[in-house]
Amino acid sequence: MLNFLRLSSLADVSEMLWADGPVSALIAGGTDLLVRPERLASARILIDISNLTELGGIGVTPDGDLRIGAAVTHQEIADDDTVRRHAHLLAQACAQVGSVQIRNRGTLGGNLANASPAGDSIPALLCLEARVALVARERGRAVPINEFFVGPAKTVMQVDELIESVRIPLRRGRWVSFFEKAGQRKGMCCSKASVAFLAQRHGDRRLTGVRVALGAVAPTAIRVPAAEAALEGQVLTLERARAAAEACREAARAIDDIRSTRDYRREAVSALLLQGLLPLYDRMRALARPRRRSRRRR
């Protein structure tokens, strides 16, 4: 028999996990848990954490982080002005999760805990160099996102830990970003491949702080240092964009499964990076153009 618990504080949940972690399952939006009856069947206690105020909220902390509560939904993130200002990439990614219904229920913490290689928020958080704040009874720690995942459906979390929030360091300057995904269809789809991109844009059209991350092409989402290096400190050209795309293809360690093939996924990450960079390339050229036009007018 499954017991359903709704507790009033994070401390109570921590106590519960400390005592019964191995037989407990946490539920917030339920979008991953409820469609997997076998995972529900293995639990004896279902703890609803969707109502905990400690896990809600989006804001800037005194030490200069953007903090997003673990139980904040994808749609709330996609619509939030603070996120859009400081971590636009995450808003872009969350806006493409599943469907309206999934985005309204599914939470950021859930997306991380589920640890699917195809989780759409994860490549974005990798680029943003987020930290995952974990709490347990009488202790807490912050794990850098690139150390959080161990493999498909596996994280470094202990059975008595839960995700409290995600912390994203604030950045200065003008940043450009995009999240592109390919799926079997346009709505309600699990990514066959995804690409997140983040870079700081300078007046001289150079890009710095370039971050490229891929989803669904390895046991966990991965950063692609070679693609980043191809663009770092440079003016974006088609040739460099292609080189970065090629680096993504090389970095992908994809597999064949029911949704797609290894070969396609490798092609797709390359294509998706290019697809995201092309409008950026157009935009950056357009930014350079008005000066020429005004000269002509003179």
Next chain:
Amino acid sequence: MDKTPSVVGARVKRIDAEDKVAGRTLYPSDKTLPGMLWVEVVRAAHPHARIREIDVKPALEVPGVVRVLTHRDVPGENAFGIQIQDMPVLCFDRVRYLGDAVALVGAETRQAAREGARRVRVDYEVLEPITDPEAAMAPGAVALHPKGNIMHQGHFEKGDLAAGFACCAVIVENDYSVPMIDHAFLETEAGISYYDEHGRLTVDACGQYIYRDQTQIARALGLPLHQVRVMAPIVGGAFGGKDEVTVQIHLALMTFHTQRPCRMVATREESIVSHTKRHPVKMSYKTGADRQGNLLCVQARFVADTGAYASLGGPVLNVMMEHAAGPYRVPNVKVDGYAVYTNNGFSGAFRGFGCTQACVGLESQMDLMAAALRLDPLKFREQNVLHKGDLAGLGYPMTCEVGAGRTVRSAQRGALYRSRRRRAPAKPATPSLKPYLRRGVGVATQMQGLGLGIGIPDYAEVGLDLRPDGTLQLRAGTNEIGQGAYTAYLQILSGRLGVPLSRLSMVGADTALTPDSGTTTASRTIFAVGKAVELAAEKLERVLGERAERAFGWAPGPARLQGDQLAGSGGRRPLRELLGDEELSVQAVFHVPVAEREMGDGLPHRFYSFGTHVAEVEVNTLTGEIAVTAVEAHLDGGKVISRTGFEGQSEGGIAQGIGYALMEEVRLEGGRFLTTNFHTYVIPTSLDVPEDLRTVPVEVREPEGPYGAKGISETAMVGVTPAVLNAIADALGVRFFRLPVRAEDVLAALQEKKT
């Protein structure tokens, strides 16, 4: 006489809309009864195996399990099937696909029933599954049924193919492959069973033909027909997938043995494994035309994998062959078809019924021939379409009204086709930003036989009850399956009687209350049942006239209803003066006219609907993704009765056609399903269906139908898939011969083209 009152052809609110939107409608899966048992099926553990022994004892030890039934408990004939009864109700010696039922567990709770089903021990001798139809056809192959693995075959020849090809300036020859697909109806197989107040064994469950289900249940239980009652007024979608019996016999059997009400609701996994599918078909087409663009030859060979049991595999193959040459005049035709038993699930009826598969091959060929002849694809079709009196592909004359050419011309006038030369995508901002998008426009023309054809009795009977207050109740035995036919029946009734819709009501699909209106399949209900409704309305006015003549001394002739009054030659009288407190009931039956000569089971049809689809796609050459961005449907369904229903059928058909073209495929390995639920069996969402959908009625009236109406439900889907395929070919200059066309296929093909 043929004055069309405004309600016919109008956009009216469906009679079931409010209850459905408010969640008040009870579907078969919503129904419960006090004291009922849950019934779960023990299905085959292997796609092909011999049963050595079935041990039910462990299941009976589960608390709550009341009864476990096996083949020994089937009192009548342990076999069912619409056409050939080759499918066991409960298997006894052998299982032939993963959906085969081996035992039934009845229990007080669903959990107990499931636990019981898990505990039934079946000792199997596992056999090698037969998964390749060509291999199954070969001599010496292990036979799945006593008569061998070729369940049905057909061979037709017209003209002189060799001489025809000799005159061709262009000959195109290709192989095509279309996958098995699932109906993906929203409601899984479900229902309840009980003994009604008259002691009749009653099954209230999903289905598409209550009278045939009644026969199948009675035969398996060894009961006389009148002791079995079947209802299925509201069904949560079917598309042909509930045409064959699903839960009905199992429910009846458990109630029969326990004398208790029973309930079944399939899980999606069980549904996908157990019900019929669209036949996967390998086809070869060789077609040719002369320099002037006259289609001279069509040669086709179909190998349809019909899976473990016959169901409607024979008629599906026949319809495939019937439509092999499509809506075209072709002097030389040769068609060979085989429906072959394998252990790959089992296939049967599905919207389009064989026509769907043939149309994919033929309409691809039509585009390829047009291109080779440098002819406009629609002009090429227009030049070759059938007209009334022409000989169809298999050589019989088209005696119905033929609107094929008019749908082609309607499509030619449409905005989408006229824009086909534009290469860049439509949105003005996109070309500079997305040079990797390619736009293409494709077309397809088709025809679809209406009703059951010749040789299978095709009739519809309805009842009409007039109450003394002037309100009427129509009784029809077909199902409301989501298509909106009940509303359309009442529109016809309202039109013929001049009685507003608000005074009409509908009772559907109950063998105890409604006459036999035939199947809810084959695009037939508007045509056949609608015509019966028209006949019932005429009969009612005639009977009223006769009674008024006797009672009031009015002059002979029909009398008309005006509210609660009767109007006729003698003026107006309150209806109650004639009827007292009695209802007046009439019944009418329409026998669908058939072709003059029978050519095979159901072949040919006498009536056809026609359509031309135009589809626009945008193909992303970076990722290989295909988006269908616009579809125009030019459909000849005769006179449109319900504009809302017509458009609904068309838009649903477009979604389903896109799914068939781009993403849907039931994947099997060694007879086991890899796509077990909707997370891996992917169907289009609203985001995958273009906002730009236009449905253009091409109303070529068929005098035999009610107000000149014909059915549209299959025509609305069939042409969509080849139109999308042709649009992809137009966009990329690369053609695909295998469905579905996924991004993976597009990228692979583009790379091949480059090298």
